[in-house]
Amino acid sequence: MLRSFLRSGGAAALRHRLSSVLPHPPETLSGVSRSYARAKTPTKGGKVRAKDPRAAAGHAPAGESSSTDDIKAEFDLPTDPLPVTYDPALDVGPGGRPLFTITDSFSPLTRKQFNTYVDFSLDEWRAMLPEGLPSGMIKEFEETRRCAVMVRQSFLDLRDNFRRIVSPSLRPSSKNSNVKKQIILDGPVSCGKSITLAMLVHWARSKGWLVLYVPRGKEWTHGGFFYRNPNNDLWDTPVQAANILKDFLKFNAARLQQLPCQVFDPIPLGEGAGVGMMRGVDSMAMPEGSTLFDLIQTGITYTHASVGVVVRVRKELSLVKDIPVLFAIDQYNSWFTFSEYEEPVTVRSTRPIHAKELSTVNAYRSMLHCDMMIGAFSHSTAVGKLRQELPDVPLDARVMLPRYNLDEAATVCHYYLRQKLIHRERFTEEKWKKIFYLSNGNGKEMRWLAPFI
Secondary structure: OHHHHHHHHHHHHHHHHHHHHOOOOOOOOOOOOOOOOOOOEEOOOOOEEEEOOOOOOOOOOHHHHHHHHOOOOEEEEOOOOOOOOOOOOOOEOHHHOEOEEOOOOOOOOOHHHOOEEEEOOHHHHHHHOOOOOOHHHHHHHHHHOOOEEEEOHHHHHHHHHHHHHHOHHHOOOOOOOOOOOEEEEEOOOOOOHHHHHHHHHHHHHHOOOEEEEEOOHHHHHOOOOOEEOOOOOOEEOHHHHHHHHHHHHHHHHHHHOOOEOOOOOOEEOOOEOOOEOOOOOOEEOOOOOOEHHHHHHHHHHOHHHHHHHHHHHHHHHHOOOOOOEEEEEEOHHHHHOEEEEEEEEEOOEEEEEEHHHEHHHHHHOOOOOOOEEEEEOOHHHOOOOOOOOOOOOOOOOEEEOOOOOHHHHHHHHHHHHHOOOOOHHHOOHHHHHHHHHHHOOOHHHHHHHHHHO
16 A cells, blocks of 8 residues: 555656646647638728738637737738729839730730730620639639730730631741641649630630630539440430530520531430430431531430530531631540549449540540640649640640740739739839749749738
8 A cells, every 4th residue: 555655656746847847738729820821801991911921820719819910920902992994104014015905805916915914804704705714814803803814925826826727828938837736735833724725715706716615624524423325335424414515505506506417317315314214215316407506405405315415516516617616625634534433343342434434525535636626734623644645635736834934924013013912112123023933933823922022
């Protein structure tokens, strides 16, 4: 008994000595700082308060808010009304050059207008791209409070490439000037691939082209129902097929009513969305004299025919010769990896289904044809790095889109100064160059760092 009493007394004395030497552990981990800044939150004063990235950004309890505010470096971004849309005294770019080019289309732009901004209203953007705007473009419009995009040299090269395909007389006489009908836009994160593709679609539609624009290619491989097609061992996704047809009609309905169908083979029917196969019927024929508009309406109305109509539209568009046809696919890299769907193999195992096994993707993914097609890789899909040589893609199709160079970064920073993301009294050449070198020309990071000048 005396031995146990001495043992317990010694342990208590040891705990007392350790508590006097070691600091008390924190009661909560909410005060631990993060390695990134919190999102901007509006305050009552009509301004946007942004946190210093070096400050603590944890969700502290109410009792700790006063102590945490003392160590947070804060500044205010003005959200007061902007000046008039165009003011020669304010619309000044690097070297005193004009910051904006006033035009209603990307068509008349020449090399003299590159590194300037073109301004459209949000309604105009949505009218030309009713399928949806890229997320990066929407974020840029929201933070700058203006729906303007910069005309880069890379965009003009891309536009002129497709313009020379349609008008061979515009091709230069040099032998080294070759054009590409199939292009993959690749490049670093946030270098402007999706925005460049959206600008190209805007230009093509303003010229009267028929453009199948897919702003979110990943949606073709995720969500909805999927069924194995017994005729070709591919997988049908009727929900996605119906959405593809609806998006295609949003801008092109009037033009499609003028284009007659040229393929009159029966359209195979598959399983409908949640309703199974149609009894006693395995195909559907289009009436004589039908247009592409009628064909697409059939796929929207009958869920069993949705996938078959999407595949048929691809064949029909290849036969259109009266007007230029362009396929523009964003998030194109998501078609070279596995989809969200899985095929049951045993009771306890499944097999992931590759995107190429989906009927819709299988019909549109290949670039080994004579049609004009452009696909843009998107790093927001978390697909990962793909190999240099891709199946069903020409070897020289990949075009690397660079990040901002020094001249483009100068124009971007002067535009942010014009839109009051940067305080005019703090703006210097040395400071905006620091932003450029710190972000390595990354457009998203430059916009995030601009208010810190």
